[in-house]
Amino acid sequence: TKLSCFADTVWDLNAAIFEDHYRATSLNFDLIPAALRLATKHYCWLLLNHGRLWAPPGAKRTRISVTTVHVLFVNELQFIIDWLAQRGITAFCQVTNELLDAFVDAILDEEDPLTGTSRTLTEIRRLWGHREILPPAMRLPQAPPWAGEDTAEILGTGSTARRENRTPRIAEPTMQMLLSWAVRFLEVFADPILAARDEHAELY
Structure with a gap:
């Protein structure tokens, strides 16, 4: 296999992958x-080519695999750079x-699965x-993204999430109908249901 060089527009990674599958x-x-x-x-x-300088919480600071770099490139990295x-x-x-704050708002508005958003x-x-280790023109701001806030909190899955609940409110007519049927179950259907349950318990 011909080895790719930096100037190539397509980098063939197969020479660095030894898994047959x-x-x-x-x-x-x-x-x-x-x-x-x-x-x-x-x-x-x-x-x-470089040792890992940053790793997600719980991950080891070792060089990520070639196949992982490929997965990141074709999924998250392309999406970020296009945006x-x-x-x-x-x-x-x-x-x-x-x-970066606007980026979070945008991907949440897209209603992508949270696992993909987290990645x-x-x-x-x-x-x-x-x-x-990147040249100055290729560096993100010096301050950590989102002030270092945990991803779970940013996405609204943490216990003290900063982001508002984006679930649409139940419409008022729908809520009134739900409450009406809840009251009816209590006042009309509850006694027969409980009686049938007791009878079933006695038989079995």
């Missing part, structure tokens, strides 16, 4: 917006903490965690 794997940087392509290549090169490019970002150093936020934290 993995199919052909590559990073296609043509899928990345042109303005952020070089920065993305630098970042992916660091993920593939930034659509908002006029041409360098990671242009990203602000306010923009997306983790990848932004990972990119920030490598800022020390």
Whole structure:
């Protein structure tokens, strides 16, 4: 297999993957917006060749696997970079903490599964965690994303979640009908139901 070099637009990763069950794997940087392509290549090169500088809570600070880099690239990383490019970002150093807050609001409004949303936020934290070894123009803001707040709290799954409940309220007519039937069960149906339960208990 021909080894890829940094200048290639497609990096063939198969030479670094030894598991037989993995199919052909590559990073296609043509899928990345042109303005952020070089920065993305630098970042992916660091993920593939450098020891891990940042790890999610509970994970070991060892180099992540080549296959994991591929999964991150084709899922979370492409999504993040496309979103930034659509908002006029041409360098990671242009990203602000306010923009990262807007990113959270945007992905929550999309109503994506929380597991996928959590992985997306983790990848932004990972990119920030490598800022020390990225060139200045490729660094996220110095302050930790979302002031270091736990992902569960940001997404509204923690005990003291900061985000509001986005579940639509039950319409007033629907609530009135539910209450009406609840009262009817108590006043009309409860006695026969309890009597039948007692009779069943005596028989069995």
